[in-house]
Amino acid sequence: MDIIKKGYGNMNKDEIKKRIDELTCILNKANYEYYVLDNPVITDQEFDKYLRELETLEEENPEFSYEDSPTKRVGGEVIDKFRKVRHSIPMLSLPDVFDITEIEEFDKKIVDNGVDPVYVCEYKIDGLSVSLHYEAGKLLYAATRGNGTIGEDITHNVKTIKSIPLVLNKEIDIEVRGEIYMSLQTLEKINREREEKNLPKLQNVRNAAAGSIRQLDSSVAAKRHLEAFIYHLPNPLDYGIKTHNEALSFMESLGFRINKKANKIVRGISEIENYIENVTNERSNLSYEIDGVVIKVNDILAQKKLGFTSKYPKWAIAYKFPALDVLTKLKDIIFTVGRTGRITPNAVLEPVIVMGSTVKRATLHNEDYVLSKGLKIGDTVSIHKAGDVIPEVGEVVIERRDGSEMPFKMITNCPICGSVLEKKKDQIDHYCMNVHCPARKIESLIHFSSRNAMNIDSLGISLVEDFYNLGFIKTIKDIYALKEHQKDLIELEGYGKKSVSHLLEAIENSKKNSLEKLLFGLGIDGIGDKTALLLSKVFKNMDNLIDASYDNFKNIKDIGPILASNLYDFFHNENNLKLINDLKEIGLNMNYLKEAEKFNINVTNKRFVLTGTLSFMDREELSELLESYGGMTSSSVSKKTDVVIVGKNPGSKYDKAIDLGITIWDNDTAKKYVDELKA
Ligand code: IVH
Secondary structure, X not given: OOOOOOOHHHOOHHHHHHHHHHHHHHHHHHHHHHHHOOOOOOOHHXXXXXXXXXHHHHHHOHXXXXXXXXXXXXXXXXXXXXXXXXXXOOOOOOOEEOOXXXXXXXXXXXXXXXXXXXXXXXXXXXXXXXXXXEEOOEXXXXXXXXXXXXXXXXXXXXXXXXXXXXXXXXXXXXXXXXEEEOOHHHXXXXXXXXXXXXXXXXXXXXXXXXXXXXXOEHHHHHHOOOEEEEEEOOOHHHHOOOXXXXXXXXXXXXXXXXXXXXXXXXXXXXXXXXXXXXXXXXXXXXXXXXXXXXXXXXXXXXXXXXXXXXXXXXXXXXXXXXXXXXXXXXXXXXXXXXXXXEEEEXXXXXXXXXXXXXXXXXXXXXXXXXXXXXXXEOOEEEEEEEOOOEEEEEEEOHHHOOOOOEEOOOOOEOOOOOOEEEEOOOOOOEEXXXXXXXXXXXXXXXXXXXXXXXXXXXXXXHHHHHHHHOOXXXXXHHHOXXXXXXXXXXXXXXXXXXXXXXXXHHHHHHOOOOHHHHHHXXXXXXXXXXXXXXXXXXXXEHHHHHHOOHHHHHOOOOOOHHHHHHHHHXXXXXXXXXXXXXXXXXXOOOEOOOHHHHHHHHHHHOEEEEEOEOOOOOHHHHHHHHHHOOOEEOOOOOOOOOEEEEOEOOOHHHHHHHHHOOEEEEHHHHHHHHHXXXX
16 A cells, blocks of 8 residues: 655645545555454554554644544543433343253244244353444444443443444444453453553453443543454344344444354254354464353344343343363461451462462361362362352362372361350351450451441551550550550551551541441441441431340341341440440440531541542632542542542543542532532
């Protein structure tokens, strides 16, 4: 491709327009050939050279730039929030099946309904589904599946996906659906870069793709190099299309990327089985992750005849591959003590990489669990990740035993305080009953200061352990007496004046927390943060909780007899009542605070970072306002930042906030809070 370029100065408007047309055409064709057909025709250098030329021309002559200009693919568009989109045809998911018998049952139902068992088998791409709407052949908008009825508008990010056409080969109104995904190489590359920057790794391709699509700033998505395959035409009959396979070819002819190599027409159960066998062998050679095979009835009228349930089409299923297993050695089984005294056996494993991350430990839950698996120390075991995140020990590989393995034996005494463990009748867990057990105490102190409890952010695991061992904190009450040891703390190695005063400030601020945080922090058996919130909303203050009867608790929806008796017992235990009373005297808030009240209080606790342009006030003005209410503002985002306020065209602070998982307030949320604050 050799195109001679004149100097811009010599070009008249007609020539400029012609050149823009020419470059747009070359670059769009190159994108299509590279990203859709997987058949590059020009080098990256040539592509970049033409792109730069087009950018310059468009900048100086924006009136000639096209909607589908390749320059629009690089991102930069920033939205305030995700607009909700209603799907006129619900975006259904598919029923999962896990073995051949279930596929046979599906096939039988199809045949019993008088339908010819001709199917299209496809890869089940591990990503997130997208609905694309085109009007007169131009991309109008793109939406996520959401809850199936209402999704979110992600057009700005979808425009950065080069395998999704902005303009079709025909001026047609159409909706198509497909999967947005991230290739394995891209995930690896991004994680290498993140590692260098000390950022946490993206867990897997699905989360990475979904996280990239849920960005307000499209330049972040552009950097994530997402890809897409299109696999569904919701309205085939509108286009005179009679089979799913025809629909795929039709969409391909419009310029969409179809997974041609994978899609296959098959007849009957044995051909489905062959397809699955081939895919199972091929899977590890693919550049992207698949988690199963989708089987769809080919004939569209037969699909109509079979219809839908409320959740799924009756004409398609998703066969899911069994979780990927990796073998490793079980080096030891160690026991930990939780804050309620519950003893948990844990597998110590020869470190092994499972689906992209290193696994060294896995919970073995309880004695029965270990015995049911027949585990011996020294065994070779399979490891998989449940829900792709939490590592689990699967099976023992009996053939690998050589006789040196040691049998598992449940301990009878607490590994920390030595007291005799108890196993209550009909319960599976062993408990250390010693309320003074240091392990239990440390765990409950860590729990008390944790984020969803009192949120004393600087009082983390190692600090609690140190302060416990040094004798500064033995009980929850002692946390609030730490200020008396300020001098001693500053003298400790590794704790400067600044960090100590920050810690003490965080402790003081925690006194103002709403009731649910304290209630959750007290660590009542079985009471999680959501139940604590529910109880706080119902009972309003601590005294009402103390006065409540067993029935008062049990009558609350979602509180069963066990939780009700845990609560009743807790509030009738002398030590607990003494602790609550002490905390009251120290000045801890014992009331449930409404949202607005919480906000007023929370500003005092919070560290803010502001980025981008806000519609309702200057950044400086907002910083001053927050500070006047006791908030702190800083110019850089760190783990300690509580909230990042993001206006239009935010900088890299926004990316960092996303990476660190920090709360983000967009323009409207910030405005809402500022209005409340000023009210
Ligand atoms: S067809 C009505 N085909 O799997 C038909 N889905 O559990 C709708 N998926 O939500 C979907 N690859 O996100 C279809 N080749 C494929 C697919 C596929 C991945 C996803 C999709 C869907 C989920 C179904």
